[in-house]
Amino acid sequence: MSAVLDDMDSRPGSTTSLLRTVIGLYLRDAGGWMSTRHIIALMEALGVSAAVTRTALSRLKKKEIVFPRQCQGVPGFAITDGAAAMLARGDRRIYNPRLMSSTDRWCLVSFSIPETEREKRHQLRRRLHWIGCGTVAAGLWICPDSLREEVEEILEDLELRGMATVFVTDAPLVGGSLRDAVSVWWDLDAVAELHRDFIRHHGSAADGGSSGNGPDGGSGDAHQLMGTSPEASAETFAGYVRCIDRWRIIPYLDPGLPAEFLPEDWPGMAGIALFERLGAAYSRPSADFVRRTLAS
Structure with a gap:
């Protein structure tokens, strides 16, 4: 059985999850390989020490996400074929959230x-x-x-x-309403809370302001994305990576059901809109920071 399919187990915000997000975002763009030194430098921008990063790399190696490989004598890591397929599938989920219509099968x-x-x-x-x-x-x-x-x-x-x-x-034929049946088949409260949690942590960034004092205040990640003109800085990179890391499991667990089958206060569309605004503003400066780091 492939260990790659179990990669969603990593808790968002954990070192292993953040490293997996960095790999998914930037290692492929770097040609499918990145030196260990540069991986450590990027993780240090996220506040993770070199020793902890090496431990997380070992975990991802065991999960068959990466494997060690030297390039011109420089030690580093490359993505496995299975992980490349998994990451491509993740791209489709993360950047194109599902939205089912009432006429879909x-x-x-x-x-x-x-x-x-x-x-x-x-x-x-x-x-x-x-x-x-x-x-x-x-x-x-x-x-x-x-x-x-x-x-x-x-x-x-x-x-x-x-x-x-x-x-x-x-559409399945149920004894009552399909909306009631859907609420039994899926834990919609848990999915809704994931959306609300994302909005709490990153909503201020999209609005250009932050009222929290740190992660415990509910907007610490958003604070890292502040700035009327995002620059290719370590802070922008760290905030964007944490944004993706918190978001990436949501499009997997959210089935994207039609609005008429969901609670009236469903936060899914607001979560998707927020994610798209943050991506439009911060993906490029974050990528610029990575390119600058790799060129150093």
Whole structure:
């Protein structure tokens, strides 16, 4: 089983998660390889020491995200083929959040896995959850049909395709309203809180001001992105990386359901709009800082 698919386990804000975000954002643009010295320099801009960064690199090596490789005698790390595919898939999720319409089709995944394969059954449920599927019953999961390809990849990776049946259907017929059913199939409160947490931490940056005194005040990350004209500085880089790191799991867990199936105070669209504004303002100066660091 591929360890790459388990990469979403890293807690946003942790050293391993921040390093994974830096790799996803910048190592590919650097040609798929970066020296250990430069990786450490970028992590130091995030307030992470060299020793802690080396430990995180070892963890990502075990997770098959990177592997050590020398370039002209200089030690560094490159991305594995599996991680490159995972990161490309992540790009589509992160920068193009799903928005299902009421006329789009649904995908149902039915499976019956014997007790002898209970670990694979656990992994299947875990991974279906992490790509945004909902639970109709223990052996029946649901998601927008746009996720069917990822469902198929998971089934093949776990060698469970022969124990599962995938259905494509129009809107499911339920006893009550589909809105009520959706609220049971997905933990929408948890997804909504992820959006609200992102807005709390980064909303001030998009508005050009900050009222918090640090991360514990709810706007510390936003404070790092201050400035009417963002510059290619370590502060801009650090704030943008933390913004992406906090956001990147949300498009996975949020199924992007139609508005008529969601609570009236759903914060998803506000979260997406905020993320897009921050990206438009800070992605380029952050990338400029990385290029300057790599050229040093």
